[in-house]
Amino acid sequence: MANTDSTSKISVVLKLPKRVADLIVRAQTIHDAMAANSKTLPSPSPAMTVLQTDIDGLATKEAITKTRTVGAVSDRNAAQKVLTVDLNNERAYVELVVNADPTNASQIAQDAGMFLRNPGSPSKPPLAVKPGATTGTVKVIAKATKGAQANNWQYSLDGGKTWIDLPSTTKASTTVANLTPSTTVSIRQQAVTKAGESDWSAPVVHVVA
Numbered sequence: 001m002a003n004t005d006s007t008s009k010i011s012v013v014l015k016l017p018k019r020v021a022d023l024i025v026r027a028q029t030i031h032d033a034m035a036a037n038s039k040t041l042p043s044p045s046p047a048m049t050v051l052q053t054d055i056d057g058l059a060t061k062e063a064i065t066k067t068r069t070v071g072a073v074s075d076r077n078a079a080q081k082v083l084t085v086d087l088n089n090e091r092a093y094v095e096l097v098v099n100a101d102p103t104n105a106s107q108i109a110q111d112a113g114m115f116l117r118n119p120g121s122p123s124k125p126p127l128a129v130k131p132g133a134t135t136g137t138v139k140v141i142a143k144a145t146k147g148a149q150a151n152n153w154q155y156s157l158d159g160g161k162t163w164i165d166l167p168s169t170t171k172a173s174t175t176v177a178n179l180t181p182s183t184t185v186s187i188r189q190q191a192v193t194k195a196g197e198s199d200w201s202a203p204v205v206h207v208v209a
Contacts (some may be wrong), residue, residue, distance in 0.1 A: 010105050011117035012095040014087055020062050020080060027055045027083055030090065033113030040111045045093050047088055054083045127189055129206040136179045138187070138206055142172040145191035145198065152190040152197070160186050160203055168192070179208040 017023055034041050044051075057189045061076040090142070095114040098105045109116050126143045133139075142151060153166035153174050166174055172189075179185055186203040 010098050011103055011108055012091050012098055012112075013115050013117050014091050016084070016087065016105040017114055017167060020058070020076065022064065024055060024059050027058075027087055029050070030087065031055060033111060034090065034094075037111035041094065043093070045089055046133065051086050051090065052081070052116070054086050058083050063092055089119070091105040112150065115193055127187070127201050127204045129185075129204050131209040132175055132177070134177075134180055136208060137175055137177045138179065138185065138208060140174050140187050140189070140204075142189040142191075142201065144172045145193065146190040147193045147195075148172065149194070150192040152192060154188055154190075154200070155201070157183065159184075163188075182209050183208050 001137050016170075017024075017026055031051050033043055033047060038075075046054075058076070058079040061072065063078045065072045090112070091114060094109065098108050098116070100132055101108065129140045130139050130141075131137075140153065145151075146153060150168045150170055151172050151174070152168050153176075154163040155176050156163050157168060166176065176185065176187065184205060184207055186205050188200045188203045190200050191198040
């Protein structure tokens, strides 16, 4: 299997808790899930026996910290680091499997007791145009510009050869009315800040409904 660590399109996450007791439970959940799905995940690294040994080792050392034995906390912390490394290695392995079979990525991650990283929310387009409330109108919404005091608007009915001014607005939105249905309109926006007027946005083309 090719190594795709640096080019993975799909990221797998562990969602490890901070409390040691919760970490032990989470690690055991991952172990049990991976062990139960060995056909999907045939070559985990480290092996499941090693992962179980390190889970048990942390559980034992965590219990000893309750006795306040000298050095118990440092021993527990060392065992916690070992287990965390194990889990991150398992995550890297699962991520390789996921990217080798992206169609089944969600199920593979679930079989490992892990999660897919949620994709970031799509960025808001600089300018969006949609049908207005009535025939022959369009609603235009621009991405707000920090510090904008006003927004200038223009539209064109000839592909941008000539532009018609619309009233300026304080909000980053406006409505264009009295357009002929089925015609094509181009619209652009310009923000006005203390520094002056920005460049005009790239025009957005829309067919009037």
